[in-house]
Amino acid sequence: MTDVVITHWFHIPLNSKSKRLQEAAISQFLELPSRKAVKKAVKKGRIFINGVRGETHNWVKIGDRLSLEESRITNTEIASSNLHKTSVLWEDNHGACVIKNAGIETNGNSKVSLDKMCCFTLKLSNLPDNLNVPRPVHRLDKATHGLVLVAKTLSMASGLGSAFEKREVFKSYTALIEGTLDLSFCEINIPINCKSASSKIEIIGSTKWPVFGTATLVKINPKTGRKHQIRRHLAMIGHPIVGDNMYCGPLKYTGHGLFLACTRLQFTHPITLESMDIETDLPRKFKHIIHKLKLP
Numbered sequence: 001m002t003d004v005v006i007t008h009w010f011h012i013p014l015n016s017k018s019k020r021l022q023e024a025a026i027s028q029f030l031e032l033p034s035r036k037a038v039k040k041a042v043k044k045g046r047i048f049i050n051g052v053r054g055e056t057h058n059w060v061k062i063g064d065r066l067s068l069e070e071s072r073i074t075n076t077e078i079a080s081s082n083l084h085k086t087s088v089l090w091e092d093n094h095g096a097c098v099i100k101n102a103g104i105e106t107n108g109n110s111k112v113s114l115d116k117m118c119c120f121t122l123k124l125s126n127l128p129d130n131l132n133v134p135r136p137v138h139r140l141d142k143a144t145h146g147l148v149l150v151a152k153t154l155s156m157a158s159g160l161g162s163a164f165e166k167r168e169v170f171k172s173y174t175a176l177i178e179g180t181l182d183l184s185f186c187e188i189n190i191p192i193n194c195k196s197a198s199s200k201i202e203i204i205g206s207t208k209w210p211v212f213g214t215a216t217l218v219k220i221n222p223k224t225g226r227k228h229q230i231r232r233h234l235a236m237i238g239h240p241i242v243g244d245n246m247y248c249g250p251l252k253y254t255g256h257g258l259f260l261a262c263t264r265l266q267f268t269h270p271i272t273l274e275s276m277d278i279e280t281d282l283p284r285k286f287k288h289i290i291h292k293l294k295l296p
Contacts, residue, residue, distance in 0.1 A: 001048075002068045004028050004132060006060060008154050011035075017062060021049065024060035029068045030119055030133045033107040040109070041068065086117040089147070089278055093125050094156040094271050096134065097278045100148045102257050106139040118150050125152035138164055141228065143243075145283045146173070146262025159270020164225065170266035173220040173230055174204075174282055176259035176289055177239040178212045178248070188233045198223040199233045205293040211253045215242055217289055230260065256285045 009019060010027035018024075025038045025047060032038050039056055041047050047054045048067040060066065087099040098121070100106060100114045107115040118134040125131070134150045137160040149169075151157035163169050181203050188199045200221040209215035216239070220230050228247070234240055235247035242259040245252060264279045282290065 001070065002029060004066050004068075006062050006064050006066060008062070008129070010135070010157070014158070018059050020056065021047065021054045021058045021060055022056040025066055027135055028066055028132070030116060031109060032068070033115060033135075037109050045069075086114065086121055088121060089280060090276070091122060092272075093127055094151070094153050094269070095137075095160065096122050096150045096152070097265065098122075098148055098150055099280060100140050100144075100146060102143055102145040102283065105142050106136050106148060114148060122150065122152065127153050129154040131157065137161055138169075138225075140262060141231075141258075141260075143258035144260050144262065147265050147278060147280055148262075149265065149267075153271075156270055160267070163267055163270065167223060167225075168267065170264075171222055171225075171262060172264035173222070173260060173262050174286070175218055175220060175230065175234065175261075176209075176242045176286070177216050177218055177234050178242060178251075178253075179216065179239050180206045180214045181216055181218070181239060186237075188237060190233060190236055192226040192229055192232055195226060196224060197226045197229050197233065199230060201234075204295070207289065207292040209242070209253075209289075211251050212242075215289070217286075217293060217295075231258075259285065261286070 009016060011023045021042060022035055022038050025032055026035060027033055032041060042054060042056050045053055046069040049058055049060055050065050088096055090097040098118060105113040107113050115136055122134045130153050131151065134152050135157060136148050137151050137157055138149060140146055140148060149160055151160055184203050186201045188201065191197055202219040204217040204219060206214050206216040222229055231241055231244055231247050240248045242253050243257050261282055263282060266277045269276055
């Protein structure tokens with residue numbers, strides 16, 4: 001049994017004096033990052049409020065004690081997993097930037113996910129508003145490789161969350177797309193799920209490629225952050241990402257997964273106000289196309 005005394009919330013509104021259990025327990029425990037995960041744990045009778053088994057409609061106040069029964073997946077099993085590794089590009093007492101490899105969820109109930117990796121890779125903050133576990137503040141699709149920002153304190157989580165909401169975080173992705181685009185730059189402004197969505201596309205170069213005849217390497221700067229925005233936008237203009245079996249046409253290139261990676265993040269550190277600019281190399285599967293285009 002793991003116990004946590006509620007000192008703050010991870011689900012808006014953050015200034016509430018009390019919340020229903022299904023919202024109060026979100027991210028209070030490592031394996032409960034979402035309302036769905038909390039409901040699942042409550043259904044199995046694993047969550048207790050001040051020693052009493054909880055229901056989703058029960059109210060929880062600041063100062064209450066939540067307890068979570070251990071699941072069949074133990075921390076020892078997670079720590080011993082060979083997949084449970086991530087690279088840290090930057091870290092301080094407030095937060096960090098790590099690399100999420102393709103094929104791994106950012107967070108969730110799976111045995112191996114980025115948030116669980118961070119618990120074994122990052123140092124906990126010793127500041128007064130420290131989080132009980134480091135917490136990713138945004139998500140990448142499971143199939144996408146790249147940079148993810150992680151908060152270690154409540155103030156960092158709030159500050160970065162606000163920066164993403166206000167579109168103050170500059171994100172740069174690299175993708176290999178089907179076919180050839182006969183231009184050097186374009187901006188896609190097509191709504192997704194009835195919400196505005198904008199992606200700037202810069203063409204790097206094209207070369208011969210199996211299945212499609214040609215493929216083009218592009219850089220993408222999404223101005224908004226809709227679900228699957230980059231993948232859907234590129235598919236909408238007739239050039240889906242190589243390896244994207246969800247949004248591709250009848251032709252499929254298989255064997256190397258999705259050719260999409262988040263390679264750069266620029267933002268202002270919410271606490272120190274330092275200008276941050278973090279970059280990483282493309283994953284190995286891009287090496288072939290880089291060599292073909294004779295890129296550095």
